[in-house]
Amino acid sequence: MSDKDANATMRFPAATLGALLLALLPVALPAQVDPLKSPACAEALTALQQARAQHEGAEAARARAASICLGSPELPTRPSRVMQAPIAVPGPVITPPTASLPLPPLTTVPLPPPVAVQRPPTxxxxxxxxxxxxxxxxxxxxxxxxxxxxxxxxxxxxxxxxx
Known part of the structure; x- marks a missing residue:
């Protein structure tokens, strides 16, 4: 028997096995097909060119070709201009003052008599x-x-x- 730990000898093969599996992972997965090179995309682009030549239904053909060739299952929506709904602020509630004691009637102060201006002697x-x-x-x-x-x-x- 040796002085080496039995687990230490097992670590090396486990690490080697993990690296080997990671290296073989791309080979094991099926290769993804480029949607731009698919036969369905070629047919959609041909239909789009024919629609443009006839000046009819070009918009619908363009949307169909975009969804097939670009891989978008649904049509993109335009973003709204306002990201948040406007904030509604209620107006202030103004209550009229309660009836208080009636004010005394205003008294008018009599005007002083006009000042007599003496004319200089002629x-x-x-x-x-x-x-x-x-x-x-x-x-x-x-x-x-x-x-x-x-x-x-x-x-x-x-x-x-x-x-």
Missing amino acids: PAHCDGGGCWSDNGQHVQILPPNLAGPNGQCVPHAGLVYCP
């Missing part, structure tokens, strides 16, 4: 020192637009000439 006679008003007061300044009985007065050389 000059009746002017000289170089100022003008005399029609109520007898002497005004020291000469108004800029002094009008006489016949038009605009003009100051000249210390006197005011009124037409």
Whole structure:
């Protein structure tokens, strides 16, 4: 007998056997036939060319040839634009306020009386020192637009000439 473990000698043949089976696996499986080279695909393509030449039923022949030659059992569907349904948000619920105590009637504040604006005295006679008003007061300044009985007065050389 030897010092070697009996299981160690069994591991090598098991690993070799596994590798051998994996190598032979593609040979054991039946070879897949390319659907583009199948006789059914050739017939479908011939039918499609005839339909295109006659301008009739080309779309149906194209769909049939695509399903046979490309291996698609059903027609592909177009993806929808919206992946998710729109979210519906309910509107806010607004409740009217409950009836509270009635408000007191608005009181109107009376408007203040109009302010009386005193008109300046109208000059009746002017000289170089100022003008005399029609109520007898002497005004020291000469108004800029002094009008006489016949038009605009003009100051000249210390006197005011009124037409």
